[in-house]
Amino acid sequence: MEPVGEEGRGRKRGRGDELLEERERDLARRGLQQVATVDDKFVRRMLAALRKRADENTQARIKYADQPDQFMESELKLDEAIKDLQHLATSPEHYPSLIRHEGVPLLVSLLAHENTSVTRDCCLVLSELLDGDSVEDRLDEALELTESLVDNKLVGELEAVLRRCGNEAKDSEERECVFHTLTLLENMVDLKPEVAESVDDGAAEGGILGWLVGRVAGAESDSNRTYASEILAILLQSSDKNKKSFLRLEGVESLLQSIAKFRKVAPRDAEEEEYLENLFDCLCATAMLRESKEELLRTEALELMVVMMKKREKTRVQGMKVCSFALTDSRRLCEQFVSVDCLGPLFAFFMGKGLGKGVSAKKRKEVALEMQEHVISVLASLLQRVEAGPRRDRVLAKFTEEKLDRLVELWDEYAKRVGSLGVLADDPSGGEGEGAYLGLLDRGLYCLQQLALVAGCVWSSGVPSLQRRLLFVAQQYGYELADFAAALKVQLRFSFDDNQRDGEGEAKTRLEKLVRILDP
Structure with missing residues (x-):
């Protein structure tokens, strides 16, 4: 599958830049623009301050449970202490200190805070710590932090955050909280793809995957719906487990209903165009799974396409x-x-x-x-x-004459791009190996093999008029039937092994039969 949502990623980065600028202005107002060099002592001091602010806020909330104005100041100080940890994003080499001094469980626990602003800023800080631009030179430390977050049950907390933000259409803080939560999840999956396996916790609602299915199906068009569709596509592309869960959640039918809304009404803007493209990417990812075929039949997916x-x-x-x-x-x-x-x-x-x-x-x-x-x-x-x-x-x-002419024309285009197949096709016991095969795939070998299959099936149909035209046009371009067979021989050599999945034995037998017909 192709990468999805590059425009969406640009949107996310652009919004991140805006937030960073806001943060810099906030630091300047508080006199914290210049900070001490980040080291282990700095990390310990920042975490100690954060614990202190968290404890003070908890005590104030208990003492003044019915008087929010009495604990507001402690909440603001807690929020500032969380934001101060953004300085770590410039020094990912000190992430092990954050882990060693129990900063991870502290931050994860604050995601459950009753104040959405606190939750939002926790997600923002964690997403910045794992941002690809911040950690590209310190991937080991970023991966260690990601694993620590997973071990401290962050994914479950992120689902809780998303489900709490049920009024994001009207509440800007909730809207930003959802955005930063999705960004954090994306950054974690980028660093450790296995994280994608944990988004469905087996619960009735389907974990984060279930939330995404519902959010993507929403009628209201907004940037978070588009971003949710991008994340859903990434998670489905990353994991067969997610594809199976998606089927259980009746995700295919939900996708088709969302796509069907655009049958008579074109996307209104670039946002909706990206959203629709992401829906198709989700459907493509699911369609790769063998178990999805019956669902695609039941929901009449092809008819809609x-x-x-x-x-x-x-x-x-x-x-x-x-x-x-x-x-x-x-x-x-x-x-x-x-x-x-x-x-x-x-x-x-x-x-x-x-x-x-x-x-x-x-x-x-x-x-x-x-x-x-x-x-x-x-x-x-x-x-x-x-x-x-x-x-x-x-x-x-x-396959009229015109179509057969086009078939051979395409074969010629790809054959010239791929080059000679002789050694790979005729030396199954040695010679050129996997590296050469992968190189040819990059140049278009897969399409060449598919065209060979089409040509082979047309020839094996036994229809004299089709056979005569196919052979005539091939010879006009300088090819013989054996050239089609050579592409199929390469496919036989590299596409099948002893551990065949269901249906592969039948496919191999069919391919071997075509080769014998084309090159007796």
Whole structure:
């Protein structure tokens, strides 16, 4: 999968810069712009001050439970003590001191504070301590801090924070608190991807994952909904466990309902465009899971993708991408794809039509290339999975002379980009190894292999008119059927091992049969 939400990350960093500037102004007002060199003594002193302020505030809240104005001053001092820990973000080499002097459990405990401002600033400080720009040269210390936070049950506390902020649409403090909570979670996952596994704690509400599903489905368009959709995509891409939990939470249906709102109404602005793109990314990540296939069938996901591709030009690539992931290793979804009349748009995109209107030539080329890769993947899935019969005949009937010419034209483009496959294809016992194979993948070998599958399936159909045209056009470009077979031999050599998953044995057998047909 591709990285998601780069614009969202820019938005997050921009807001972080604003908050940092506010913080610097606050420090200047308090005379703390210049601080002593951060060292172990400094960390101990800051934590001692924070504990003192926390204890004073607790006592004041107990003593004046019904008189908020009496403990307000202690709350302000506590908030200032929390913010002072931001100085540590410039010296991540001293994070071990923060851990050693029990600063982590102290900060985690303050997340449960009744004052949203205190909770917000705790999340802000922790997110800044783990910000990628702050720790890029001290990743070991940042990872140690992340692990300590996880050990001190931070993830569960973050869920509690998110669920407490139920009025964020009207309350700016709650809105900022949600933002910093999501930022902290993202920074932790960036540093330690395994953190993504802990966002579903098995509770009925589904932990943070459950909160995200609900937040993303919200009708109100705002920056936190967009950010939540980005985080959800990251968590689904990071973990099969999350994908399975997402299915349990009926997340696919929720996503489809949110996407369906844009069938007749275009996104209002860049914020909604990013949100919609994130929804498609979430769906793609889920579609990769074998267990998701039945849910995609039940919820008629392909039907919606067809509608979105017809109604919304800007969602055509994303819709086809979802189809590409969904159809992989699923006979029933492949048959459903043919049944919902998507072959027309599919082959139009295959011919390079209907893309990139109203954009620059460079952008149009990028869009066309991405769509081309998804279309090739869908064609390969259809011709491998749809069984002999009326549906398969409908697919083959689309391969007119013009389409076969295009098939070989694309093969030639990728073949020139990839280069010779001879050693990798013909020397299964040695020769070039994994490194060379990975290098060829970077140059487009996967698409070349998918095109070889399409060509091989067309040839093995036994339809004389298709065979004659395919062979004629291939020879015009200087290729033989054995060249298609060579790409499939490389796939056989590197894509299968002794520990085959369900369905891989069948796929391998099918591939071996195609190779024998193309290169007897």
